[in-house]
Amino acid sequence: MRILVAEDEVTVAKNIARALQGAGYVPDLVHDGEEAWFRGSTEPYAAIVLDLGLPKIDGLTVLKRWRGENIATPVLILSARGSWGDRVDGIDNGADDYLPKPFQMAELISRLRALMRRSGGHAQSLISTGSVQIDLRSQLISIDGKAITLTPLEFRLVYYLVLQSGRVVSQSELADRIYEHDHDRDANAIEAVVSRLRRKLGAGIIQNKRGFGYFIENISQT
Numbered sequence: 001m002r003i004l005v006a007e008d009e010v011t012v013a014k015n016i017a018r019a020l021q022g023a024g025y026v027p028d029l030v031h032d033g034e035e036a037w038f039r040g041s042t043e044p045y046a047a048i049v050l051d052l053g054l055p056k057i058d059g060l061t062v063l064k065r066w067r068g069e070n071i072a073t074p075v076l077i078l079s080a081r082g083s084w085g086d087r088v089d090g091i092d093n094g095a096d097d098y099l100p101k102p103f104q105m106a107e108l109i110s111r112l113r114a115l116m117r118r119s120g121g122h123a124q125s126l127i128s129t130g131s132v133q134i135d136l137r138s139q140l141i142s143i144d145g146k147a148i149t150l151t152p153l154e155f156r157l158v159y160y161l162v163l164q165s166g167r168v169v170s171q172s173e174l175a176d177r178i179y180e181h182d183h184d185r186d187a188n189a190i191e192a193v194v195s196r197l198r199r200k201l202g203a204g205i206i207q208n209k210r211g212f213g214y215f216i217e218n219i220s221q222t
Contacts, residue, residue: 006036033057166218
């Protein structure tokens with residue numbers, strides 16, 4: 001799952017990126033509002049971490065532009081300005097959450113997970129569909145209660161399909177969402193990853209609609 005981090009303090013940005021990578025996410029770093037607006041408008045992200053005090057274009061203006069363009073990506077605002085009025089301004093202009101500086105990385109990760117769960121229609125840290133269960137805190141996937149060892153790339157692919165359960169996802173969309181670097185985004189390589197996953201997860205978990213893409217059925221737990 002790719003996350004855009006728009007933060008002009010390089011050390012803070014690198015620390016956030018390191019924490020996101022440790023939590024299994026793929027961070028993209030930008031350091032000014034102009035680049036943040038462009039990347040957020042043209043790239044598919046699971047969530048965005050947005051500092052308000054960005055150079056060139058301030059974070060609040062960037063957020064207003066995204067929402068004016070109907071960009072619905074969940075946005076977590078960071079700011080040294082921690083007053084109640086600043087928080088209200090951020091939320092009123094389309095932010096999904098607000099975290100004042102300084103903050104703990106564990107809280108940042110927890111809040112981002114919550115935003116992404118809610119945007120996918122899930123309220124808990126445990127996400128389930130059919131026999132598949134994902135524990136976001138431990139980054140473990142189990143099938144019928146049996147833990148399955150996956151690579152970070154494989155985990156991201158299953159996680160994204162579960163969030164989109166019931167919807168057919170194209171190879172190109174999967175490539176955009178799960179690869180770390182632009183030059184790695186080979187939609188054809190998705191077939192190889194899915195093939196490995198089918199051997200690990202068992203037949204019938206990841207299904208495909210020929211010519212359209214892959215899906216995991218949306219099966220409610222009772």
